[in-house]
Each structure stands twice: as C-alpha cells, then as structure tokens.
Amino acid sequence: MAFGIKRGVRFNILSESDLDRIHWGTLHVLEKVGVQVDSVACRKLLKDNGCEVDDKTRIAKIPSHLVEEALAKKKSSVLLAGRDPKYDMKLDMNHSYMTANGNGAVAVDFETGKRRPSTKMDVVNSSRIIDYLENIHCHWPMVSSTDQHPSVVHLHDFDASLNNTEKHVMYETGVTISDAKDLTEMGYIAAGDEKEFRRRPLSSCLQCTYAPLQHDAGVMDASLYFAKAGVPLVFFGMPQPGATGPATLVGSLVVGNAEVLSALTMVQLSTPGAAIIYGMGNAPLDMRTTIRAGGSPEHAISSAMATELAHHYGMPSCVGVSATAKTPGDQAVLEYYTGCVGPLMAGADLMCGVGLLEDSSCLYYEQIVIDNEIVGAIARLIRGEWASDDTLALDIIEKVGVGKNFLAQKHTMEHLRTDHFMPTLIDRRSFDAWSQSGSKTLVANARDKVKWILENHKVPPLDKDVQKKLDGVIDKAKKSMWGGESKTQ
Amino acid sequence: MEDNVTRLRNAVINYEMETIADLAKQALKDGVDPLVAIEKGLAEGIKTVGQKFGKGEIFLPELVMGAEAMKSALAVLEPAVPKGKHRSTAGKVVIGTVQDDIHEIGKNLVSTMLSSNGFEVVDMGVNVPASDFLKKADELKPNMLAMSALMTTTMPRMAEVIIPLKKKNKSIKVLVGGAPVTDTYAKEIGADGYSGDASGAVDVAKKLVR
Numbered sequence: 273m274a275f276g277i278k279r280g281v282r283f284n285i286l287s288e289s290d291l292d293r294i295h296w297g298t299l300h301v302l303e304k305v306g307v308q309v310d311s312v313a314c315r316k317l318l319k320d321n322g323c324e325v326d327d328k329t330r331i332a333k334i335p336s337h338l339v340e341e342a343l344a345k346k347k348s349s350v351l352l353a354g355r356d357p358k359y360d361m362k363l364d365m366n367h368s369y370m371t372a373n374g375n376g377a378v379a380v381d382f383e384t385g386k387r388r389p390s391t392k393m394d395v396v397n398s399s400r401i402i403d404y405l406e407n408i409h410c411h412w413p414m415v416s417s418t419d420q421h422p423s424v425v426h427l428h429d430f431d432a433s434l435n436n437t438e439k440h441v442m443y444e445t446g447v448t449i450s451d452a453k454d455l456t457e458m459g460y461i462a463a464g465d466e467k468e469f470r471r472r473p474l475s476s477c478l479q480c481t482y483a484p485l486q487h488d489a490g491v492m493d494a495s496l497y498f499a500k501a502g503v504p505l506v507f508f509g510m511p512q513p514g515a516t517g518p519a520t521l522v523g524s525l526v527v528g529n530a531e532v533l534s535a536l537t538m539v540q541l542s543t544p545g546a547a548i549i550y551g552m553g554n555a556p557l558d559m560r561t562t563i564r565a566g567g568s569p570e571h572a573i574s575s576a577m578a579t580e581l582a583h584h585y586g587m588p589s590c591v592g593v594s595a596t597a598k599t600p601g602d603q604a605v606l607e608y609y610t611g612c613v614g615p616l617m618a619g620a621d622l623m624c625g626v627g628l629l630e631d632s633s634c635l636y637y638e639q640i641v642i643d644n645e646i647v648g649a650i651a652r653l654i655r656g657e658w659a660s661d662d663t664l665a666l667d668i669i670e671k672v673g674v675g676k677n678f679l680a681q682k683h684t685m686e687h688l689r690t691d692h693f694m695p696t697l698i699d700r701r702s703f704d705a706w707s708q709s710g711s712k713t714l715v716a717n718a719r720d721k722v723k724w725i726l727e728n729h730k731v732p733p734l735d736k737d738v739q740k741k742l743d744g745v746i747d748k749a750k751k752s753m754w755g756g757e758s759k760t761q
Numbered sequence: 762m763e764d765n766v767t768r769l770r771n772a773v774i775n776y777e778m779e780t781i782a783d784l785a786k787q788a789l790k791d792g793v794d795p796l797v798a799i800e801k802g803l804a805e806g807i808k809t810v811g812q813k814f815g816k817g818e819i820f821l822p823e824l825v826m827g828a829e830a831m832k833s834a835l836a837v838l839e840p841a842v843p844k845g846k847h848r849s850t851a852g853k854v855v856i857g858t859v860q861d862d863i864h865e866i867g868k869n870l871v872s873t874m875l876s877s878n879g880f881e882v883v884d885m886g887v888n889v890p891a892s893d894f895l896k897k898a899d900e901l902k903p904n905m906l907a908m909s910a911l912m913t914t915t916m917p918r919m920a921e922v923i924i925p926l927k928k929k930n931k932s933i934k935v936l937v938g939g940a941p942v943t944d945t946y947a948k949e950i951g952a953d954g955y956s957g958d959a960s961g962a963v964d965v966a967k968k969l970v971r
Binding site for chain 1: 820821825826828869957960961
C-alpha cells in the first residue's frame with residue numbers, strides 16, 4: 273500500500289517577491305509603454321474595454337485591472353489529447369511533457385547525408401520517429417513540406433503529422449485567419465467532429481508574439497478565431513536578451529511577459545475561459561556571431577524562470593530549448609542537455625522541442641533519438657526520491673546481510689525498471705566488448721536506431737474517408753489562394 | 762516423469778528460488794533419474810535464461826535469480842547422482858578471487874554467466890591463497906581455473922598460482938580478469954585468456970575449453 277506522497281524534484285530560482293516584482297513591473301510596462309497591436313479587431317476590443325488606443329501608432333496601453341481580470345479567467349489545467357487516448361497530455365503543473373521542435377525548412381537527407389530543403393516525406397518520417405519514441409510526448413511538424421504547393425505547405429505538414437503519429441499535434445503555422453480556419457477544420461475532421469474536438473482537442477496552435485512588445489495582425493486575428501473554435505493556444509514570447517530585450521534575463525522576462533499577458537488579455541476578452549498555455553523562449557543573441565544562442569545556459573534559466581512565473585499565475589508553461597550545433601553529437605548533446613535540464617528541473621509543463629539543429633532550422637534524424645535519450649536521463653533526475661518502507665528496504669538489507677549481494681532479490685528486479693534509467697544509445701560495455709562490435713559512437717548508434725524505427729515502426733493511418741476529407745480541405749485551400757490555378761503542382 | 766523435468770526447467774526460467782528445491786525432491790520421489798532432471802530440466806532452463814540475457818530481453822538480477830534457482834535444485838539432485846556417473850557439462854571451472862582481495866561481485870557475475878552457459882562451476886569465494894587454488898586444481902582436475910583481482914596490489918597473486926600450476930599441469934587453462942587486469946598483463950603472467958567483462962568471459966571460456 274502506498275504511504276506518503278511522491279515528491280518531484282523542483283528547484284527555485286526566483287523568490288515569491290521576485291515574481292511579484294516581475295508581475296508588477298510587467299503591469300507597469302503595459303500601462304505606461306503599452307504594446308503595438310496591428311489587428312484592427314483586437315484594437316477595437318481593447319478600446320471597447322477601456323484601453324487607451326492610438327490607431328495611428330497602433331499602440332494600446334492596457335490598464336492593470338484588465339490584465340488581472342484576464343488572468344482570473346485563465347484555465348489552470350489544459351488537456352492536449354492524442355489520437356490514441358493513451359497519449360493524452362494533462363497540463364496540470366504536476367507533469368512535464370516533451371515536444372518535437374518545429375518548422376525547420378532544411379533537412380539532412382538520411383540516405384545521402386546531403387543538406388537540402390525539407391520535404392513532406394521528412395515530415396512523414398519524423399512524425400513516425402516521434403510516434404515511436406517513449407520520451408517525446410507531443411508532436412510538432414518538425415519541418416516544412418517545401419516540395420508541396422506554396423499556398424498549402426502548412427496544411428500538408430499537418431496532414432503528414434496527423435497520418436503518421438497518434439500523439440497530439442501542435443502546429444505554429446496558424447498565422448492568418450484563413451490558415452486558422454483550414455487548420456481548425458482539419459482538426460475537427462481528424463477528431464470526428466467539432467463537438468468531439470472540443471472535448472478532446474487533437475491539435476493546438478503555438479503563436480509567437482514579436483519582441484519587443486508587438487502583436488502581428490494575422491497572428492492575433494487567427495488567435496481570436498482559434499480560441500472561439502476551441503483550439504488550445506500557446507502564446508510564446510521570444511525576446512532575445514541583449515537585442516530585442518534587456519540583457520538581464522529578468523528584464524527580458526518582463527518584456528516577454530508583457531507580450532504574453534497582453535495577448536492573453538485580448539483572447540480572454542473575446543473568449544472568456546479559453547485554453548491558453550504560457551510560453552516563453554528567451555535565448556540571448558550571441559554578440560560574436562549574431563546567432564540566437566539556443567541551448568545556452570541563459571536560454572535554460574530564462575525558460576526555468578518563465579515556468580516559475582507561469583505557475584505563479586496558475587498557468588501551465590510551454591518553454592523552449594534548441595541547439596546551434598550543425599551536426600548531431602557532442603555540441604548538440606551539450607546544448608540540448610543544458611537547455612532541457614534547467615527548465616525541466618523547474619517543473620516545465622511542456623518543453624519544446626527536440627531534434628532540430630542550427631537553432632531550430634535543420635532536421636537531423638539522428639538528433640531526434642539522441643534527444644530522446646537525453647530527456648530519458650533528465651526524467652530520472654526530476655522524478656524525485658522518497659523514503660518509504662519499500663524504498664528503505666531495511667528488510668532486504670537484513671535478509672542479505674554482510675558481504676553478500678542484492679542481485680538475486682525480487683526487490684532488485686521490481687525496482688530495476690522503475691528506479692534505474694536504462695539507456696538505449698549510451699554504451700556502457702567494457703572497452704573490449706565495445707571495440708569488438710565496431711567502436712560505435714553515440715551518433716552511429718542513433719543512426720542504427722533511426723534506421724530500425726523507419727523500417728519497423730508502423731503507425732495506423734487515418735480512416736480513408738477522414739483522409740479524403742482532409743485532402744478536400746487542402747485542395748480547396750490551394751484553389752482559393754491561386755485563383756483556381758496550380759502554379760507548381 | 763516428463764512433467765517433473767519440464768516443471769524443473771520452467772522453475773528455473775521463472776526464477777522460483779524458494780520453491781524449486783521442493784520440486785527437485787518431488788522429482789526424486791517420483792523416480793526421476795537425477796541426471797535427466799539436471800540435464801534436461803535445470804541445464805535447459807538456465808540455457809534459456811542465459812539466451813534471454815544475451816539478447817538483452819532480461820536484466821542481470823533475473824539471470825542471477827535463475828542461477829540461484831538452479832543452485833538450490835542442484836543441491837538436492839547432485840547427491841542423488843549414482844557414484845561414477847557425471848552430468849555432461851560444457852566444462853568444469855574452478856573460480857575464485859585471489860588472496861588479500863575481497864572484491865567478489867565481478868567474480869560472482871562470471872561464475873553465474875558460466876553456469877548459465879552450461880559450465881560446472883566450483884566457486885572458492887574470495888581471499889583464496891595460491892596453495893588452496895593449486896590443491897583444488899589437483900583434486901578436481903578442472904578444464905579451467907579462473908581468477909579475479911580488483912586491485913593493482915593483488916594482481917601479482919595471480920602469477921603465484923599460474924607458475925606452479927603450469928609446471929605441474931599444462932592442460933588446465935587459466936582465465937584472469939578484474940578491473941586493473943589487461944590483455945597484455947594476462948599474457949605476461951602466462952594466463953591463457955582474459956576478459957574485461959562477464960559476458961566476454963563466457964566467450965573466452967568456450968574457446969579455451971573445447
């Protein structure tokens with residue numbers, strides 16, 4: 273019988289008073305500086321609710337009480353459902369989930385090793401890999417189907433994802449109202465109908481705000497649509513400390529927080545009680561190379577602090593990790609490990625995401641399975657330990673006694689699978705055994721695993737009539753944008 | 762009869778450490794030939810367990826539990842084997858950790874792995890003086906003598922056994938291992954085989970004892 277409460281490991285960076293100061297500072301920024309709102313509909317919404325809005329500069333100054341009221345309407349627990357209910361994610365601030373990274377435009381061909389524009393087949397393959405991996409819980413279309421008709425690339429990405437994983441699919445391509453309509457319709461079709469989708473949303477949309485302190489018109493119009501349609505949203509701030517935010521990580525957190533809270537305010541005014549996840553990915557600009565420093569310790573600690581702030585508000589968090597490495601292996605491992613371990617130890621609910629290099633732009637199949645291993649190790653770090661009769665094992669210690677070993681104890685067997693991380697890529701064999709089987713590196717092992725998954729892992733496709741309806745949405749979207757003419761396909 | 766033997770085999774496969782001795786007693790009571798019970802029951806069972814471990818399907822504790830189950834049943838069945846008859850094995854191995862060294866987990870793993878691969882293993886334990894190794898080798902005439910040392914300070918003890926042993930009986934193969942031991946060192950002191958880990962030790966043993 274279970275006795276006592278299972279504890280998870282959680283470290284704190286910010287104190288309660290730090291969090292209060294960040295919150296009050298953010299309210300100050302929203303009231304005094306304001307945010308730029310490009311959407312006419314959103315400006316009207318804010319004006320009607322008492323904000324000071326300048327239609328010329330498009331700057332809206334949002335009074336504190338509106339933000340506090342919006343926060344009071346938030347959802348503290350968000351369900352992101354999978355096609356197979358065993359993959360349902362309940363973002364309730366007590367679980368952590370890992371997602372794939374998304375929307376790169378380049379892939380390194382698994383067969384030829386050539387770096388080339390990504391294709392729909394890359395989306396298919398990476399979706400199947402994500403479906404197989406035990407430590408990745410949520411799928412994102414990892415790259416764009418750039419070989420498809422330009423007007424419907426994002427719909428092909430979603431289609432390939434829905435067909436090749438039974439895990440929840442989060443996209444970040446709903447950036448206009450028409451995109452939002454098509455993506456929502458496809459989600460409804462995959463779920464069965466609108467009612468079923470609202471009950472168990474199979475897909476969701478991540479929306480980026482624009483640092484510092486700006487909201488794109490298309491993104492916000494689409495967001496209002498998604499919220500009304502029951503599609504869960506993530507608002508994801510991304511100020512780069514030193515460039516589009518202050519160099520201090522807390523200062524950039526205030527900028528990102530002002531963006532996320534103002535987006536939240538607009539959506540909650542339009543659809544009270546909408547499912548919104550608090551997102552942030554503040555990686556500094558590397559001042560020597562002008563590249564965003566994804567996977568840096570600053571990125572990790574910013575994501576950890578954003579998680580603390582989200583939880584302070586009673587909202588689940590979605591925070592970022594990435595890597596600037598160009599190839600899988602040493603640098604990528606160091607960056608992904610650093611980037612993941614900080615936020616996950618701080619209790620990140622949704623951590624996005626694995627498998628892309630060159631700061632979320634290039635898909636390397638091998639890195640997906642390497643990152644799966646990294647997350648597995650970190651999952652063990654954050655599980656927590658507790659002293660109970662069973663874990664203390666005094667009876668077993670007494671039974672075995674002095675100078676013997678614990679190998680032949682049932683207790684050992686029972687706890688092996690739950691208490692010890694079993695790596696699949698890390699090679700712990702002796703030098704002799706390792707060298708006799710080819711002295712393989714981690715990356716070579718990852719390659720073997722990818723090969724095995726692609727050859728063996730089958731994902732049940734969607735029903736034929738569901739697929740037909742999805743094709744119909746894509747066809748219709750293609751025609752409407754290009755006046756009935758296909759220019760490339 | 763067949764049932765008794767099958768049950769013994771399955772008891773090893775299912776790690777029934779506590780109850781297998783009773784099964785063995787029952788088998789003898791029912792008139793099962795103890796040699797058949799050992800060879801077709803226990804040995805077949807542990808072979809299955811060993812294969813599963815080799816394929817990565819089960820973990821070390823399961824292998825050890827299987828070996829422990831076999832040991833408890835052997836303790837009942839072996840005394841019942843008529844004098845002059847011997848069970849057929851992959852070979853007889855005397856194993857131990859050298860004098861002044863009490864680190865035995867690695868030696869135990871090798872011991873378990875060898876028995877799960879059909880070897881008859883006589884484990885002398887730890888802190889075994891050279892004279893005891895030599896006496897035992899003389900008495901049992903094993904196919905192989907296996908020694909382990911975990912410390913650089915105790916490694917030379919292995920040579921103390923090998924030199925007189927080889928003078929007296931060249932046919933007994935010597936396998937050495939332990940964290941500081943290397944292939945080169947093993948050759949230097951005149952050992953016939955070396956392995957860096959327990960699984961490798963089985964392969965080397967199979968090559969040495971043919």
